[in-house]
Amino acid sequence: MVAAVLAGAYLANRLQPPATAESAMILPNPDVVPAFSAVDQHGNNIDESVFKGQWDLVFFGFTHCPDICPMTLQVLATAKQQLADAGKSPLPRIVLVSVDPERDTPELMGQYVDYFGEGNLGITGTVEGISQLTEGLGIYFKKQPSDDENYNVDHSAAVLVIDPDGRFHALFGGPHVIENYVNDLPIVLAGGS
Amino acid sequence: MRFAPLLIALFLTACSEPQPPLVASDVEVTRPMPGMKMSAAFFVLTNNTDEPIRITSVTSPQFATVEIHETMIEDGIARMRELDALVVPPSGSVTLERGGKHLMLMRPGELGDRVALQLMSDDAPLLTIDYLFASESAPGDDDAR
Numbered sequence: 001m002v003a004a005v006l007a008g009a010y011l012a013n014r015l016q017p018p019a020t021a022e023s024a025m026i027l028p029n030p031d032v033v034p035a036f037s038a039v040d041q042h043g044n045n046i047d048e049s050v051f052k053g054q055w056d057l058v059f060f061g062f063t064h065c066p067d068i069c070p071m072t073l074q075v076l077a078t079a080k081q082q083l084a085d086a087g088k089s090p091l092p093r094i095v096l097v098s099v100d101p102e103r104d105t106p107e108l109m110g111q112y113v114d115y116f117g118e119g120n121l122g123i124t125g126t127v128e129g130i131s132q133l134t135e136g137l138g139i140y141f142k143k144q145p146s147d148d149e150n151y152n153v154d155h156s157a158a159v160l161v162i163d164p165d166g167r168f169h170a171l172f173g174g175p176h177v178i179e180n181y182v183n184d185l186p187i188v189l190a191g192g193s
Numbered sequence: 194m195r196f197a198p199l200l201i202a203l204f205l206t207a208c209s210e211p212q213p214p215l216v217a218s219d220v221e222v223t224r225p226m227p228g229m230k231m232s233a234a235f236f237v238l239t240n241n242t243d244e245p246i247r248i249t250s251v252t253s254p255q256f257a258t259v260e261i262h263e264t265m266i267e268d269g270i271a272r273m274r275e276l277d278a279l280v281v282p283p284s285g286s287v288t289l290e291r292g293g294k295h296l297m298l299m300r301p302g303e304l305g306d307r308v309a310l311q312l313m314s315d316d317a318p319l320l321t322i323d324y325l326f327a328s329e330s331a332p333g334d335d336d337a338r
Contacts, residue, residue, distance in 0.1 A: 066298075150299060155271055
Protein backbone atom coordinates (compact mmCIF):
# COMPACT_ATOMS: atom_id res chain seq x y z
CA MET A 1 0.00 0.00 0.00
CA VAL A 2 2.77 2.41 1.00
CA ALA A 3 4.76 1.39 -2.04
CA ALA A 4 1.78 2.13 -4.27
CA VAL A 5 1.35 5.61 -2.78
CA LEU A 6 5.05 6.36 -3.17
CA ALA A 7 5.01 5.09 -6.74
CA GLY A 8 2.00 7.28 -7.47
CA ALA A 9 3.68 10.34 -6.04
CA TYR A 10 6.86 9.57 -7.99
CA LEU A 11 4.94 9.23 -11.24
CA ALA A 12 2.92 12.38 -10.60
CA ASN A 13 6.16 14.25 -10.05
CA ARG A 14 7.74 12.81 -13.18
CA LEU A 15 4.67 13.56 -15.29
CA GLN A 16 4.44 17.17 -14.16
CA PRO A 17 5.56 19.38 -17.05
CA PRO A 18 8.79 21.31 -16.46
CA ALA A 19 8.47 25.00 -15.60
CA THR A 20 8.37 27.13 -18.71
CA ALA A 21 9.37 30.75 -19.18
CA GLU A 22 6.27 32.79 -19.98
CA SER A 23 7.74 36.15 -20.95
CA ALA A 24 11.31 35.40 -21.95
CA MET A 25 12.06 34.11 -25.41
CA ILE A 26 14.85 31.57 -25.19
CA LEU A 27 16.93 31.28 -28.32
CA PRO A 28 17.30 27.71 -29.63
CA ASN A 29 20.74 28.42 -31.09
CA PRO A 30 22.39 31.12 -28.98
CA ASP A 31 24.94 33.29 -30.76
CA VAL A 32 28.21 34.35 -29.21
CA VAL A 33 28.42 38.05 -28.35
CA PRO A 34 30.34 39.70 -31.20
CA ALA A 35 33.79 41.22 -30.80
CA PHE A 36 33.67 44.85 -29.71
CA SER A 37 35.80 47.50 -28.05
CA ALA A 38 34.41 49.79 -25.35
CA VAL A 39 35.06 51.03 -21.84
CA ASP A 40 33.36 50.28 -18.56
CA GLN A 41 32.21 52.87 -16.02
CA HIS A 42 35.69 52.92 -14.49
CA GLY A 43 37.30 53.79 -17.81
CA ASN A 44 38.81 50.34 -18.28
CA ASN A 45 39.03 48.99 -21.80
CA ILE A 46 36.72 46.03 -22.26
CA ASP A 47 35.73 43.63 -25.00
CA GLU A 48 33.38 40.69 -25.48
CA SER A 49 35.12 38.72 -22.73
CA VAL A 50 33.41 40.99 -20.18
CA PHE A 51 30.29 38.89 -20.72
CA LYS A 52 31.96 35.62 -19.69
CA GLY A 53 31.71 34.14 -16.23
CA GLN A 54 28.25 35.28 -15.11
CA TRP A 55 24.69 35.68 -16.28
CA ASP A 56 23.97 39.18 -17.52
CA LEU A 57 20.77 41.16 -18.09
CA VAL A 58 21.69 43.69 -20.76
CA PHE A 59 19.67 46.80 -21.51
CA PHE A 60 20.53 49.39 -24.15
CA GLY A 61 19.71 52.94 -23.13
CA PHE A 62 21.20 56.31 -22.21
CA THR A 63 21.50 58.45 -19.13
CA HIS A 64 19.55 61.41 -20.57
CA CYS A 65 16.50 59.19 -21.04
CA PRO A 66 14.04 60.26 -18.34
CA ASP A 67 11.46 57.50 -18.24
CA ILE A 68 11.96 54.21 -20.08
CA CYS A 69 15.61 53.71 -19.11
CA PRO A 70 15.37 54.34 -15.35
CA MET A 71 12.05 52.49 -15.27
CA THR A 72 13.53 49.40 -16.93
CA LEU A 73 16.65 49.41 -14.77
CA GLN A 74 14.51 49.77 -11.67
CA VAL A 75 12.40 46.77 -12.76
CA LEU A 76 15.57 44.70 -13.23
CA ALA A 77 17.04 45.83 -9.90
CA THR A 78 13.81 45.14 -8.01
CA ALA A 79 13.39 41.71 -9.60
CA LYS A 80 16.99 40.83 -8.75
CA GLN A 81 16.46 41.92 -5.15
CA GLN A 82 13.29 39.85 -4.87
CA LEU A 83 15.10 36.79 -6.24
CA ALA A 84 17.92 37.38 -3.76
CA ASP A 85 15.42 37.69 -0.90
CA ALA A 86 13.89 34.37 -2.01
CA GLY A 87 17.32 32.73 -1.88
CA LYS A 88 17.53 32.15 -5.63
CA SER A 89 20.88 31.55 -7.27
CA PRO A 90 22.56 32.42 -9.56
CA LEU A 91 21.65 36.08 -9.72
CA PRO A 92 22.33 38.02 -12.91
CA ARG A 93 24.46 41.11 -13.24
CA ILE A 94 22.64 44.16 -14.61
CA VAL A 95 24.36 45.81 -17.57
CA LEU A 96 23.54 49.12 -19.24
CA VAL A 97 25.05 49.63 -22.68
CA SER A 98 24.96 53.30 -23.68
CA VAL A 99 23.40 54.11 -27.05
CA ASP A 100 24.56 57.70 -26.49
CA PRO A 101 28.31 57.32 -25.92
CA GLU A 102 28.93 60.91 -27.03
CA ARG A 103 27.29 62.22 -23.83
CA ASP A 104 27.62 59.18 -21.58
CA THR A 105 31.08 59.44 -20.12
CA PRO A 106 32.37 56.59 -17.95
CA GLU A 107 31.84 58.82 -14.90
CA LEU A 108 28.19 59.48 -15.79
CA MET A 109 27.61 55.81 -16.51
CA GLY A 110 29.11 54.93 -13.15
CA GLN A 111 26.83 57.31 -11.27
CA TYR A 112 23.85 56.06 -13.23
CA VAL A 113 24.31 52.30 -12.84
CA ASP A 114 25.39 52.62 -9.20
CA TYR A 115 22.05 54.29 -8.50
CA PHE A 116 20.36 50.95 -9.18
CA GLY A 117 22.50 48.85 -6.90
CA GLU A 118 25.94 47.36 -6.46
CA GLY A 119 27.74 45.25 -8.99
CA ASN A 120 26.10 46.72 -12.07
CA LEU A 121 28.12 47.25 -15.24
CA GLY A 122 27.97 50.34 -17.46
CA ILE A 123 29.38 50.15 -20.97
CA THR A 124 30.17 53.18 -23.12
CA GLY A 125 32.97 54.27 -25.43
CA THR A 126 32.66 55.31 -29.06
CA VAL A 127 29.73 55.05 -31.44
CA GLU A 128 31.82 52.70 -33.56
CA GLY A 129 32.68 50.43 -30.66
CA ILE A 130 29.11 50.29 -29.34
CA SER A 131 27.84 49.65 -32.87
CA GLN A 132 30.10 46.60 -33.11
CA LEU A 133 28.17 45.16 -30.18
CA THR A 134 24.66 46.31 -31.12
CA GLU A 135 24.81 45.35 -34.77
CA GLY A 136 26.02 41.90 -33.89
CA LEU A 137 23.12 41.45 -31.47
CA GLY A 138 20.46 42.98 -33.72
CA ILE A 139 19.96 45.96 -31.44
CA TYR A 140 18.81 49.21 -33.03
CA PHE A 141 19.69 52.74 -31.98
CA LYS A 142 19.64 56.05 -33.79
CA LYS A 143 20.39 59.57 -32.60
CA GLN A 144 17.63 61.97 -33.54
CA PRO A 145 18.50 65.30 -35.16
CA SER A 146 18.19 68.29 -32.85
CA ASP A 147 19.13 71.95 -32.78
CA ASP A 148 20.62 71.73 -29.32
CA GLU A 149 22.27 69.34 -26.88
CA ASN A 150 18.92 67.94 -25.73
CA TYR A 151 18.64 65.37 -28.46
CA ASN A 152 16.93 62.01 -28.13
CA VAL A 153 18.07 58.56 -29.12
CA ASP A 154 15.67 55.93 -30.40
CA HIS A 155 16.69 52.50 -29.18
CA SER A 156 15.56 48.91 -28.82
CA ALA A 157 13.58 48.37 -25.64
CA ALA A 158 14.52 44.71 -25.19
CA VAL A 159 16.52 43.19 -22.34
CA LEU A 160 18.97 40.49 -23.41
CA VAL A 161 20.10 37.57 -21.28
CA ILE A 162 23.74 36.65 -21.87
CA ASP A 163 24.90 33.31 -20.47
CA PRO A 164 28.21 32.70 -18.65
CA ASP A 165 29.76 31.49 -21.91
CA GLY A 166 29.11 34.91 -23.43
CA ARG A 167 26.23 33.75 -25.60
CA PHE A 168 22.98 35.59 -26.34
CA HIS A 169 20.72 33.11 -24.53
CA ALA A 170 17.30 34.75 -24.19
CA LEU A 171 15.31 37.93 -24.68
CA PHE A 172 12.70 39.84 -22.69
CA GLY A 173 10.86 41.96 -25.24
CA GLY A 174 8.78 44.00 -22.82
CA PRO A 175 6.76 45.52 -21.45
CA HIS A 176 9.16 45.07 -18.58
CA VAL A 177 7.30 43.92 -15.49
CA ILE A 178 8.94 42.82 -12.25
CA GLU A 179 6.79 39.69 -11.92
CA ASN A 180 7.82 38.47 -15.37
CA TYR A 181 11.48 38.55 -14.39
CA VAL A 182 10.90 37.03 -10.95
CA ASN A 183 8.97 34.17 -12.58
CA ASP A 184 11.14 33.55 -15.61
CA LEU A 185 14.70 34.29 -14.57
CA PRO A 186 15.14 31.21 -12.36
CA ILE A 187 13.95 29.09 -15.29
CA VAL A 188 16.06 30.87 -17.89
CA LEU A 189 19.18 30.91 -15.72
CA ALA A 190 18.73 27.20 -15.02
CA GLY A 191 18.87 26.57 -18.75
CA GLY A 192 15.11 25.94 -18.98
CA SER A 193 12.94 26.49 -21.99
CA MET B 194 -43.43 66.80 1.78
CA ARG B 195 -42.86 64.69 -1.27
CA PHE B 196 -40.82 67.55 -2.76
CA ALA B 197 -38.51 67.73 0.25
CA PRO B 198 -35.77 65.42 -1.15
CA LEU B 199 -35.74 67.37 -4.42
CA LEU B 200 -35.48 70.69 -2.57
CA ILE B 201 -32.64 69.33 -0.44
CA ALA B 202 -30.79 68.12 -3.54
CA LEU B 203 -31.20 71.51 -5.21
CA PHE B 204 -29.98 73.24 -2.04
CA LEU B 205 -26.91 71.00 -1.82
CA THR B 206 -26.12 71.59 -5.48
CA ALA B 207 -26.40 75.33 -5.04
CA CYS B 208 -24.15 75.28 -1.96
CA SER B 209 -21.44 72.92 -3.32
CA GLU B 210 -18.00 74.34 -4.07
CA PRO B 211 -17.40 74.98 -7.75
CA GLN B 212 -14.82 72.55 -9.10
CA PRO B 213 -11.58 73.97 -10.43
CA PRO B 214 -11.46 73.69 -14.21
CA LEU B 215 -8.21 71.70 -14.17
CA VAL B 216 -6.98 69.39 -11.40
CA ALA B 217 -3.70 67.47 -11.09
CA SER B 218 -3.55 64.25 -9.07
CA ASP B 219 -1.12 61.35 -8.49
CA VAL B 220 1.78 63.74 -8.96
CA GLU B 221 5.31 62.36 -9.03
CA VAL B 222 8.40 64.39 -9.85
CA THR B 223 11.68 62.52 -9.92
CA ARG B 224 14.84 64.14 -8.65
CA PRO B 225 17.63 64.28 -11.20
CA MET B 226 19.77 61.21 -10.75
CA PRO B 227 23.38 61.75 -9.65
CA GLY B 228 25.27 63.64 -12.32
CA MET B 229 22.17 64.10 -14.47
CA LYS B 230 20.73 67.41 -15.64
CA MET B 231 17.25 66.14 -16.31
CA SER B 232 14.34 64.41 -14.65
CA ALA B 233 10.65 63.85 -15.32
CA ALA B 234 7.20 64.61 -13.96
CA PHE B 235 4.16 62.35 -14.07
CA PHE B 236 0.57 63.07 -13.03
CA VAL B 237 -3.07 62.84 -14.03
CA LEU B 238 -4.83 65.96 -15.33
CA THR B 239 -8.61 66.13 -15.06
CA ASN B 240 -10.67 68.64 -17.00
CA ASN B 241 -13.88 69.61 -15.17
CA THR B 242 -15.16 71.86 -17.94
CA ASP B 243 -17.14 71.25 -21.11
CA GLU B 244 -14.33 72.51 -23.33
CA PRO B 245 -10.97 70.94 -24.16
CA ILE B 246 -8.06 72.43 -22.24
CA ARG B 247 -4.86 72.82 -24.19
CA ILE B 248 -1.55 73.07 -22.34
CA THR B 249 1.05 74.55 -24.63
CA SER B 250 3.95 75.12 -22.26
CA VAL B 251 5.16 74.46 -18.74
CA THR B 252 7.60 76.52 -16.71
CA SER B 253 9.34 75.88 -13.43
CA PRO B 254 11.48 78.09 -11.18
CA GLN B 255 13.67 75.05 -10.51
CA PHE B 256 14.34 74.00 -14.11
CA ALA B 257 15.49 76.17 -17.00
CA THR B 258 13.60 74.12 -19.57
CA VAL B 259 10.45 72.02 -19.34
CA GLU B 260 9.18 70.16 -22.38
CA ILE B 261 6.12 68.01 -23.00
CA HIS B 262 7.31 64.64 -24.27
CA GLU B 263 5.85 61.32 -25.26
CA THR B 264 7.62 57.99 -25.29
CA MET B 265 6.25 55.37 -27.65
CA ILE B 266 7.37 51.79 -28.07
CA GLU B 267 6.75 50.67 -31.62
CA ASP B 268 8.05 47.37 -32.98
CA GLY B 269 10.27 47.02 -29.94
CA ILE B 270 11.87 50.45 -30.43
CA ALA B 271 11.52 53.15 -27.75
CA ARG B 272 11.10 56.59 -29.29
CA MET B 273 10.71 59.86 -27.39
CA ARG B 274 9.31 62.97 -29.08
CA GLU B 275 8.43 66.50 -27.99
CA LEU B 276 4.73 67.37 -28.23
CA ASP B 277 3.41 70.79 -29.25
CA ALA B 278 0.67 70.62 -26.65
CA LEU B 279 -1.15 68.45 -24.17
CA VAL B 280 -4.92 68.41 -24.71
CA VAL B 281 -7.22 67.37 -21.86
CA PRO B 282 -10.63 66.46 -23.30
CA PRO B 283 -13.88 67.96 -21.92
CA SER B 284 -14.91 66.20 -18.69
CA GLY B 285 -12.01 63.84 -19.25
CA SER B 286 -8.43 63.27 -18.19
CA VAL B 287 -4.94 62.72 -19.50
CA THR B 288 -2.36 60.56 -17.75
CA LEU B 289 1.32 61.42 -17.81
CA GLU B 290 3.18 58.24 -16.97
CA ARG B 291 6.42 56.33 -17.47
CA GLY B 292 6.57 54.96 -20.96
CA GLY B 293 3.99 57.50 -22.20
CA LYS B 294 3.38 61.22 -22.05
CA HIS B 295 5.46 63.04 -19.44
CA LEU B 296 7.14 66.33 -18.67
CA MET B 297 10.87 66.38 -19.21
CA LEU B 298 12.58 68.75 -16.77
CA MET B 299 16.00 69.93 -17.88
CA ARG B 300 18.90 72.02 -16.58
CA PRO B 301 18.00 72.23 -12.90
CA GLY B 302 19.16 75.05 -10.70
CA GLU B 303 19.67 74.65 -6.97
CA LEU B 304 17.06 72.10 -5.95
CA GLY B 305 15.52 72.20 -2.52
CA ASP B 306 12.65 70.14 -1.17
CA ARG B 307 10.01 71.57 -3.46
CA VAL B 308 9.42 71.92 -7.15
CA ALA B 309 6.70 74.01 -8.81
CA LEU B 310 5.33 73.42 -12.29
CA GLN B 311 3.20 76.09 -13.92
CA LEU B 312 1.01 74.81 -16.73
CA MET B 313 0.21 77.45 -19.35
CA SER B 314 -2.16 77.78 -22.27
CA ASP B 315 -0.37 80.09 -24.65
CA ASP B 316 0.59 82.84 -22.19
CA ALA B 317 -2.23 82.28 -19.71
CA PRO B 318 -1.47 80.37 -16.52
CA LEU B 319 -3.81 77.40 -15.98
CA LEU B 320 -2.55 75.53 -12.95
CA THR B 321 0.45 75.44 -10.63
CA ILE B 322 1.54 72.08 -9.28
CA ASP B 323 3.53 72.28 -6.05
CA TYR B 324 5.41 69.10 -5.20
CA LEU B 325 7.44 68.13 -2.16
CA PHE B 326 10.19 65.60 -2.77
CA ALA B 327 10.30 62.61 -0.47
CA SER B 328 13.28 62.78 1.90
CA GLU B 329 14.91 59.61 0.60
CA SER B 330 14.93 59.64 -3.16
CA ALA B 331 14.80 56.41 -5.08
CA PRO B 332 13.13 55.88 -8.43
CA GLY B 333 9.38 55.94 -7.92
CA ASP B 334 9.57 56.66 -4.23
CA ASP B 335 8.56 60.33 -4.23
CA ASP B 336 5.01 61.21 -3.27
CA ALA B 337 2.88 64.18 -4.14
CA ARG B 338 2.19 66.46 -1.21
